[in-house]
Amino acid sequence: MKKTNILFLGVVIVLASCGGSAGWQQPQRDKLISECKEKAIATMSASGQTPDGATKQKLVGYCTCYQQNLEKKFPDPDAMGKADAGDVANAAKDCLELMVK
Incomplete structure (x- = not known):
């Protein structure tokens, strides 16, 4: 769950x-x-977590879902400039389950 919260915080930063x-x-x-994945990895790394290859693959799925x-x-x-928290x-929550599979 900690990874999910950290990931979510990293993704909230991403508004292209x-x-x-x-x-x-x-x-x-x-x-x-790409920015979503990079920010999530940076956020995880800053909290002392080192994402492995499997986690990075999950991030690609998560970030693709988020973008869609x-x-x-x-x-x-x-209109992305009008997006709020x-x-x-909402865009992120449906995708979080991809990180825990």
Whole structure:
């Protein structure tokens, strides 16, 4: 559970500033997923945890799920600037189970 809380805190930090108004483009998706994973690893490392290969793979699944949920909520990536902590939490909560499997 501690890993999940730390991961969630790291992901809350991630709100990508994506440009363009034609919907999400693959580079924007990839950037958010990459930043999510990097922030989560940094947060875990700062708390003394060293994520192994399996955990890093789970992070990819988690961050992909997170990105997809954000994209559903904000089809226009420019609207991400309007996201609040509740939006981020809702996007993340459905994905947390991927970290404990």
